[in-house]
Amino acid sequence: MDSLYPVVFFDAIMVKSRESGQTENKAVYLALGVNMEGRKELLGMWIAESEGAKFWFNVITEIKNRGVNDILIACIDGLKGFPEAINAVFPKAEIQLCxxxxxxxxxxxxxxxxxxxxxxxxxxxxxxxxxx
CATH class of the missing domain: 1.10.1200 (Non-ribosomal Peptide Synthetase Peptidyl Carrier Protein; Chain A)
Structure with missing residues (x-):
């Protein structure tokens, strides 16, 4: 993992999951970084019950703890609290709505x-x- 990513795309998709014979919706969180060479790198994938800014904060904190020191542009959807979660961990990151x-x-x-x-x-x- 690089210490700097010019662009990171954060998104969650809802998928159906079958556990113990029951089908339920789960959120799959994805962080896709574009490195300095312009190549895409999957920074991580996480599964949770639903999408929320609190979980995103944990994801972003984990990315920071794994060695990413800075993100220049974070591309996100309009989820309430998401920009604040990013800026709490990467205060200089610019927020770009997808x-x-x-x-x-x-x-x-x-x-x-x-x-x-x-x-x-x-x-x-x-x-x-x-x-x-």
Whole structure:
């Protein structure tokens, strides 16, 4: 693990987990760093019952304890308390909101009659972002 990462993406995805015959949702926390050479490195993966800023604080603290001294830009979703959790551990890190949650949240304000067109535009934008 490097001591400096120019960019680190933090995100959690919900997955279904089967334990003792029961299926339940779990949050898989991911930290993906981009090193000084521009290569992506998975800094860690953690599983919890749900996504929350308190758990993210523990994740970020663990990353710091494992040798990361600084993050220049932290890309996150709009989870309440997340920026404060990052700045508590990496006070100089700039916070950048990921565009996907921003687009998703902006669709809430589109009138119902225009929602189909807005969703189509969203898909076109996502398609343009695909590599190759």
């Amino acid at each position: 565009i996907v949650p921003m687009i998703r949240n902006s669709l809430k304000y589109v009138p119902h009659k225009d929602s189909k067109a807005a969703i189509t535009l969203k898909r076109c934008r996502a398609f343009r972002m695909l590599p190759g």
